[in-house]
Structure formats: C-alpha cells, structure tokens
Amino acid sequence: MEEEELARRRERERLEKEKLERQQMEAERIERERLARERAEIERLERERGDRERIERERIEIERLEIERIERIKREQREKEHRDRERERLEIERLEKERLEAERLERERIEREKIEREIIEQQRREAEQREKERRQDEMREALRREHEARERELIEKAEREAAEREHQRRLQEKLEWERLERLRGEQERLEREKEEAARRERERLEEERRERELLEAKIAADKRREQERIEEDRREMERREQERREREKRERERLEAAERERDRRIEEQREQERLGELERKAAERRALQAMEGQRAREREELERERLRLIEIEKMEADRREKERLAEERRLAELREQERRNAAVREQERRQAAEREAARQRDDRRSRERLDIIVKEREDREKLEWERRRHLAEKEAELKRKKDLTSKETLERLTRKPYYSRENLSSLGGPEITTKVERQVIERVDRTLYTDGGPLTSTSYYTGGGSSINPPLSLEAPTDEFGLGRDRLFQSRNDDLRDSKRASRYKSRLENNNRARRDFFSADSSQNGESIDL
Numbered sequence: 001m002e003e004e005e006l007a008r009r010r011e012r013e014r015l016e017k018e019k020l021e022r023q024q025m026e027a028e029r030i031e032r033e034r035l036a037r038e039r040a041e042i043e044r045l046e047r048e049r050g051d052r053e054r055i056e057r058e059r060i061e062i063e064r065l066e067i068e069r070i071e072r073i074k075r076e077q078r079e080k081e082h083r084d085r086e087r088e089r090l091e092i093e094r095l096e097k098e099r100l101e102a103e104r105l106e107r108e109r110i111e112r113e114k115i116e117r118e119i120i121e122q123q124r125r126e127a128e129q130r131e132k133e134r135r136q137d138e139m140r141e142a143l144r145r146e147h148e149a150r151e152r153e154l155i156e157k158a159e160r161e162a163a164e165r166e167h168q169r170r171l172q173e174k175l176e177w178e179r180l181e182r183l184r185g186e187q188e189r190l191e192r193e194k195e196e197a198a199r200r201e202r203e204r205l206e207e208e209r210r211e212r213e214l215l216e217a218k219i220a221a222d223k224r225r226e227q228e229r230i231e232e233d234r235r236e237m238e239r240r241e242q243e244r245r246e247r248e249k250r251e252r253e254r255l256e257a258a259e260r261e262r263d264r265r266i267e268e269q270r271e272q273e274r275l276g277e278l279e280r281k282a283a284e285r286r287a288l289q290a291m292e293g294q295r296a297r298e299r300e301e302l303e304r305e306r307l308r309l310i311e312i313e314k315m316e317a318d319r320r321e322k323e324r325l326a327e328e329r330r331l332a333e334l335r336e337q338e339r340r341n342a343a344v345r346e347q348e349r350r351q352a353a354e355r356e357a358a359r360q361r362d363d364r365r366s367r368e369r370l371d372i373i374v375k376e377r378e379d380r381e382k383l384e385w386e387r388r389r390h391l392a393e394k395e396a397e398l399k400r401k402k403d404l405t406s407k408e409t410l411e412r413l414t415r416k417p418y419y420s421r422e423n424l425s426s427l428g429g430p431e432i433t434t435k436v437e438r439q440v441i442e443r444v445d446r447t448l449y450t451d452g453g454p455l456t457s458t459s460y461y462t463g464g465g466s467s468i469n470p471p472l473s474l475e476a477p478t479d480e481f482g483l484g485r486d487r488l489f490q491s492r493n494d495d496l497r498d499s500k501r502a503s504r505y506k507s508r509l510e511n512n513n514r515a516r517r518d519f520f521s522a523d524s525s526q527n528g529e530s531i532d533l
Contacts, residue, residue: 098391109380116373123366130359137352144345151341155334162327169320176313183306190299197292204285211278218271225264232257 235253 105380105384112377116377119369119373123370126362126366130362133355134359137355140348141352144348147341148345151338155331155338158331158334162331165323165327169324172316173320176309176316180306180309180313183302183309186302187299187306190295190302193295194292194299197288197295200285200288201292204281204288207278207281207285211282214271214274214278218275221267221271228260
C-alpha cells in the first residue's frame, strides 16, 4: 500500500510539474508574441515616418526642380529676346551687305559679259581663219592624191605589162622545159636500152664462153670416145683371140659395149641438139647486135639534137634575162621616182597634219575657253539662283514661324505636358519606374479638368515663343475649342505599403539623379532646337 501511495504521489507531482512547465511555456509564448507585435508596430511606425520623410524630400526636390525650370525658362526667354533683337540687327546688316554685293556682282557680270563677247568674237575670227586654212590644206591634199593616183596608174600599167611579158617568158620556158624533158626521157629510155643491150651482150659473151666450153668438152669427149673405141677394138681382137676361152665373158662384154655405144649415141644426139640451140642463139645475138647498132646511131642523133636545143635554150634564157633586168631597172626607176614623190607628199602631208593639229589645238583651247566661260556663267547663274532661293526660303520660313497660325506655333501651343504618362513612357528608358516618375504620373492621373472655368495666372502659360515644354504647374491645357480648364486635385491614399513594388522603389532611389539629369538634358536639347530654328 505504501508503495502504491508513493507511486501515486510521484505521479501527481510529475503531472503538476508538467502542468507548471506548460503554463510557463504558454506565458513565455504570449510574452514573445506581445514583444513581436510591439516590435512590428515600432517597425511599421518607423517605416511610415521614413516614408513620410522620403515623400517630403521628394516633394521638396520636385518643387526645387520646378522653380529652377521656371527661372531657366525666364532666363531663356530673356536670352531669346536678346538673340531675336541681335538676329534682326544682323539680318538688316546682312540684307544691306547682300544688296551691295548684288550691285557689285551685277557690275562684274556686265563687265564679264563684255569680256566674254570680245573673247567669243576673237574666237570666231580665229575659227574662220583656221577653217580657211583647213580648206586650203584639203585642196592641196586632193591634188596630192590625184598625183598619187596618176603615178600609181602608171606604175600599175608598167607592172601589168612586165607581168604579162614575164608570163609569156615563163610560158615559153615551160614549153622548152617540157621539150627538154621529152628529150631527156627519150635519152633515158635509150640509156636504159643501151644498158639492156650491154647486159644482153654480157649474157651473149657468157653464152659463147659456155658454148666454147661445151665444144671443148665435146672434142674431149670425142677424143675420149675415139680412144675408147680404139681400146674396144683392141679388146675385141683380144676377145676374138680368146673367144674360145672366154666366150661367155666376151658375150657379156659385147653387151656392155653395145650399151655403152647406145649411151654414146644418145649423148652425141644431145650434143647435136645443144649445138643447134647454140647456133640459134648466135643468130639471135647477131640480130640483136644489128639492132643495137641501129639504136646506138639513133641515140647519137638524139644527143646531138639535145645539145643543139640546150644551146638554143641557153641563148633564149640569156635574152629573156636581159629583158627581165631591163624591165626591173625601169620598174625600179619608176618606184624610186614614186618613193621620192611619196616622200615629198608625205612631208607636205605631215606639215598639213601639223597645221591641222595646231588648228585642232587652237579649236580645243577655244572651245575650252568658251566652255569655261559658259560654265562660269552657268555656275554664277546657278549660285545666284540658289542664293535667291535660299533667301526666299529663309524669308518664307521666318514669316511662317512668326505667323500665329503656323504649324510650329500650333504644335507648340498644343503640345502635351511634359509630365504625362505618354511622354514618360515614350522616353525609351528602362522598364523600372523611379519614385519621382511614379509620383509625377500619379499626380497627373489625379488631375481633373473642368470646362468653363476662369483662367488664372497659375493655370495659363503661353510659352513665350519658346519650344520648351511648359512645366506642370504653369501650363493649362485647352480643349478643342481653345477654352481654358481649371485643374482640381484629388487626395490620394498615401499608403505605399499597398504597392507590391515598394521594396523595388526603395532599391531604386539612386535613379532620382538620373531622372533629374534626363530632365535637364531634355530641356537643353529643346532649347538648342529652338535656337537652331
């Protein structure tokens, strides 16, 4: 029991301890939340105070910029009026100088025209003189060409006659050459026949030698056969003496002797035939020898005729060569005469060409002088026309700018305010808008215009002829009927905490200086454009 009681007591103590710890932790959490709320409130109040101070600084900066812009516009107006007066004075002086310059230019123009007329008249007289000389040179050139044509005709006629005679000589030489060629061919034919006869003679001698050898062989064979016959007769007697003893042997030998006799007769017959052939060939050779003698006599006659023709041809060739040399000398004399005449004419032609070149140079110089005079006159007329056109355009431009209903004046009077959403969005800057730009845009967006209200000194601005955009506080926009309108401002809920880009605006405070520089640079550029106009 005591242990259970002790355990229950310990359990109660543990639960009480845990409860105290939870209460303490809850109190600490509540205290932390209270401190966090107080810190957040303090931070909110600090942010609001910082925002109010920043807004006040921006307002003061904008007012200072507006004041500086108004003072600059007034200063520029005074400077512009001074420049206008100075410009009018300079314009009067310029017009006076231009008038004097125009009078001087007119006097110079009259004097130049007089000099130009004198130069043109002189150039005309010189051109007439050069044309007269040119016609004279052309007449002389025509006479030279006639002389050249006559001389060429004479030379061509002589050359034609010489060519005709040369043609006749060449034709005669060709005929004689053909006749000599025929004689030479006949002589060559006879030479060939002579060589053929010599060859046949050599063959005949060779045949006679062979015939002599055959006759000698026949005589030797006859002697041999006669010796054999004697030997046979001797053997026959011996056989007859020994007939009894050698009958059989004699009979055999007799048969052999008969065979040998038959062979000897056949050989003799053949030798007779060969002798007949040799005699026939000898008769033919004798006939050929007679023919060769006749041909030799004909060759000698042809050779004598050829030598006679060669001598005649040589004399004819000498005569033709003398005639050719005489014609060449005559043609050479004519050509030399033509060359001397051509040299004289060429010299005259060169002199005429030199005179023509001199005339052309004079013509070219005259034309160049006239072209220079005409070009100078055209340039002067063009410059004068440009000067008058420029003066007329400048006077028209000045008159148009001074006109109250001109395009420039109407554009200047109806130009949109500088601080408008369209102008600020068309600057081409970054996508992030600075605080000053955003405040100005919201200020313009809060502006309400009421028609029919009176125009006050703070709501009407004429611009004074300047091309500078009027400030926000000085320009009163007009409607399409030209009526002025008052501007009313609505209060705005100055709670920057509602903007999702508050932190971005805080990080871009340094862009205020850039906006101010852009503001002044835009004004200075517009002032420069107005001065140029």
